[in-house]
Amino acid sequence: MKRYDLIIVGAGPSGLSAAIEAAKKGLNVIVFDENEKPGGQLFKQIHKFFGSKEHRAKVRGFVIGRQLLEEAAEAGVTVKLNATVIGLYQDKEVVVKQGAGIKHYKADSVVIATGAAENMVLFPGWTLPGVIGAGAAQTMMNLHGILPGKKILMLGSGNVGLVVSFQLMQCGCEVVALVDAAPRVGGYGVHASKVARCGVPFYLSHTIVEAEGEEYVKGVTIAEVDDKFRFIPGTEKHFEVDTICMAVGLSPMSQLLKMAGAEMTDDPRRGGQVPVCDKYGRTSIPGVFAAGDVSGIEEASSAMIEGRMAGVIAAQFLGYIDKEELDKELAELDKALDGLRQGMFAPANRGKLIEKTEEGIDISSNLLKKGYVADDEIDRFPGVTHKKGIHPVIECTQNIPCNPCQDACPKKCISIGDNITSLPIAVYEGDCIGCGMCVASCSGQAIFLVDEDCGDGSATITIPYEFLPLPKEGTKGVALGRNGHVVCEAEVVSVRSATAFDKTHLLTMRVPKEYAMTARFFKEAEREVSR
Amino acid sequence: MADRIEEHPILGVVEKGRKVCFSFDGKEIEGYEGEPIAAALKAAGVMVHRYTQKEHKPRGIFCAIGRCTDCVMIVDGVPNVRTCITPLKEGMAVRTQYGVSDKAFEEQ
Numbered sequence: 001m002k003r004y005d006l007i008i009v010g011a012g013p014s015g016l017s018a019a020i021e022a023a024k025k026g027l028n029v030i031v032f033d034e035n036e037k038p039g040g041q042l043f044k045q046i047h048k049f050f051g052s053k054e055h056r057a058k059v060r061g062f063v064i065g066r067q068l069l070e071e072a073a074e075a076g077v078t079v080k081l082n083a084t085v086i087g088l089y090q091d092k093e094v095v096v097k098q099g100a101g102i103k104h105y106k107a108d109s110v111v112i113a114t115g116a117a118e119n120m121v122l123f124p125g126w127t128l129p130g131v132i133g134a135g136a137a138q139t140m141m142n143l144h145g146i147l148p149g150k151k152i153l154m155l156g157s158g159n160v161g162l163v164v165s166f167q168l169m170q171c172g173c174e175v176v177a178l179v180d181a182a183p184r185v186g187g188y189g190v191h192a193s194k195v196a197r198c199g200v201p202f203y204l205s206h207t208i209v210e211a212e213g214e215e216y217v218k219g220v221t222i223a224e225v226d227d228k229f230r231f232i233p234g235t236e237k238h239f240e241v242d243t244i245c246m247a248v249g250l251s252p253m254s255q256l257l258k259m260a261g262a263e264m265t266d267d268p269r270r271g272g273q274v275p276v277c278d279k280y281g282r283t284s285i286p287g288v289f290a291a292g293d294v295s296g297i298e299e300a301s302s303a304m305i306e307g308r309m310a311g312v313i314a315a316q317f318l319g320y321i322d323k324e325e326l327d328k329e330l331a332e333l334d335k336a337l338d339g340l341r342q343g344m345f346a347p348a349n350r351g352k353l354i355e356k357t358e359e360g361i362d363i364s365s366n367l368l369k370k371g372y373v374a375d376d377e378i379d380r381f382p383g384v385t386h387k388k389g390i391h392p393v394i395e396c397t398q399n400i401p402c403n404p405c406q407d408a409c410p411k412k413c414i415s416i417g418d419n420i421t422s423l424p425i426a427v428y429e430g431d432c433i434g435c436g437m438c439v440a441s442c443s444g445q446a447i448f449l450v451d452e453d454c455g456d457g458s459a460t461i462t463i464p465y466e467f468l469p470l471p472k473e474g475t476k477g478v479a480l481g482r483n484g485h486v487v488c489e490a491e492v493v494s495v496r497s498a499t500a501f502d503k504t505h506l507l508t509m510r511v512p513k514e515y516a517m518t519a520r521f522f523k524e525a526e527r528e529v530s531r
Numbered sequence: 532m533a534d535r536i537e538e539h540p541i542l543g544v545v546e547k548g549r550k551v552c553f554s555f556d557g558k559e560i561e562g563y564e565g566e567p568i569a570a571a572l573k574a575a576g577v578m579v580h581r582y583t584q585k586e587h588k589p590r591g592i593f594c595a596i597g598r599c600t601d602c603v604m605i606v607d608g609v610p611n612v613r614t615c616i617t618p619l620k621e622g623m624a625v626r627t628q629y630g631v632s633d634k635a636f637e638e639q
Contacts, residue, residue, distance in 0.1 A: 034597070035596070035597075035616075036616065036618070046541045046542060060541065062542075117598060118594065127588060127590060127601075128589065128591075129578040129579050129580070129589055129590060129591025129592070130578060130591065131593070132592060132593055132594075132595070133593060133594050133595070135594065135595065135596060136592060136593060136594050136595035136596070136615075139595040139596055139615075140570065140573065140592075140595055141536060141539075142539075142542065144545075144566055144567065144570040145535055145536045145539070145542075145545030145547070146534060146535060146536070146570045146573050146574050147534045147535070147536060170539070170540050170541065171536045171539055172536065214589075215578065215579055215589050216578040216579065216589065216591065466540050466541060467540055468538060468539070468540045470540075503540065503541050
């Protein structure tokens with residue numbers, strides 16, 4: 001039986017991070033993963049991540065995946081793929097299914113980083129081909145280059161539902177509706193806004209009545225629900241779709257820990273059955289640690305930090321580093337993790353209705369109900385200012401831990417300050433030069449460059465644009481408002497692309513000046529879809 | 532192959548293996564070597580992978596990562612193969628699975 005200092009189960013963001021840290025401290029580490037490729041779900045994440053520089057903010061998920069794999073290779077980590085861990089027994093005996101055979105390994109410490117599985121909701125027709133998980137949609141489109149469907153209804157308005165809806169549109173699918181039984185949008189307002197302004201209607205307090213079709217999905221009926229989640233008769237709405245996508249939460253895959261005899265608890269705030277563990281992932285079994293979604297559903301960014309914590313803790317457990325070094329490392333990681341767990345969406349705030357920002361500003365009620373900030377609400381946020389000439393309009397209206405915009409501006413026009421969740425404000429230490437770095441660096445695509453009055457009755461608006469085909473200078477079309485409805489005619493005056501923008505193109509459109517503060521998306525005339 | 536993404540705004544041109552032929556219920560279909568069988572079938576417009584044993588209800592891709600077993604089919608004579616995580620090879624014979632058989636229920 002082969003022995004290792006540390007066996008890690010799961011080669012996702014937390015497992016790889018744990019492996020890198022432990023291997024750097026000199027541990028003999030192996031990582032098992034049941035999949036054909038490492039990286040967990042990171043390679044399906046094509047949006048820019050939130051956070052600050054230390055959290056790899058504004059880097060796209062799949063790029064972070066590549067970076068982790070490089071770091072793991074450099075640190076000398078062995079990753080065994082197509083290897084399903086099927087048992088975790090006494091004295092840290094790990095049983096692994098590889099191909100048709102089963103092998104036994106022995107470890108002195110174990111990190112369980114198995115992540116989470118998707119939840120589903122049941123409705124008549126939910127088993128029909130064409131009803132898929134949001135993860136399946138991401139796997140098909142972002143890993144295999146296959147369209148998950150043509151006309152899609154998304155169920156779930158958490159970050160997964162919002163992000164995947166946007167990704168579906170990026171690869172050419174039509175998202176006909178975004179539906180959630182909850183009365184409020186669950187994910188970040190900025191993610192919702194970028195979906196809403198493309199014209200996707202939001203149906204909160206609605207859920208699926210039935211999926212239609214004999215052999216596969218041909219349509220879907222939704223209806224409004226009351227505060228006890230009962231259907232309200234007469235509120236049914238029908239959509240012709242070929243695909244229904246479910247993004248209704250995740251559950252920790254903690255079975256191995258339970259099997260090993262770790263003390264477990266049922267904690268709905270952490271997503272279900274999770275191990276009882278301290279904040280560094282020490283379970284009730286000495287030398288067995290949990291990291292990432294398996295110990296509580298969060299984001300990939302926090303999973304990577306938890307993984308690093310587990311890695312250094314395992315190193316200290318086996319005596320590769322002393323207590324002093326451990327405390328030093330953990331203090332730093334604590335700071336990084338605390339930074340991510342701030343703001344309105346912090347784990348401690350889960351399920352709470354927050355009505356005011358940290359600054360005391362009323363949260364947009366329209367944002368929570370319909371996915372976009374209404375035109376008469378936007379001016380109350382500090383990033384939205386009016387100024388002669390070109391200037392950034394920062395439509396960031398919720399306290400989330402994210403700050404790349406303040407470093408992006410070479411003229412220091414944008415400030416967040418030391419509190420990472422503060423709403424960005426336009427300070428204009430220098431004059432805006434219209435470089436667009438802020439537009440491209442905003443992971444939430446919430447910054448626009450606006451010249452409210454060009455002097456000839458027109459205004460120009462620069463928007464982040466991540467679709468194909470890329471409109472050209474001179475392309476005529478319409479400007480859409482925050483709600484995705486046509487507000488006026490528009491013409492593209494420039495499209496800028498640069499390596500530093502990382503695939504976010506800056507599209508500048510000209511509109512009549514009275515629409516400077518309402519036009520927020522561009523649609524080519526001939527490609528306009530009737531709604 | 533209209534269901535394939537030729538160029539993606541973020542991921543660029545989708546890299547694929549060599550184009551190969553395989554069969555679905557005896558019909559010849561094209562796909563790319565190494566991609567999941569389910570991806571090649573989806574691109575060819577195949578939605579139904581199997582019918583359930585008791586109720587004879589259709590099933591297709593659901594999780595696409597090998598967890599749910601909804602997409603299992605008969606591949607080269609072997610039933611219950613998870614097509615979403617089994618790489619496509621040239622000449623594979625993929626058949627719709629009825630219960631655990633490749634014969635339609637009325638012939639079983």
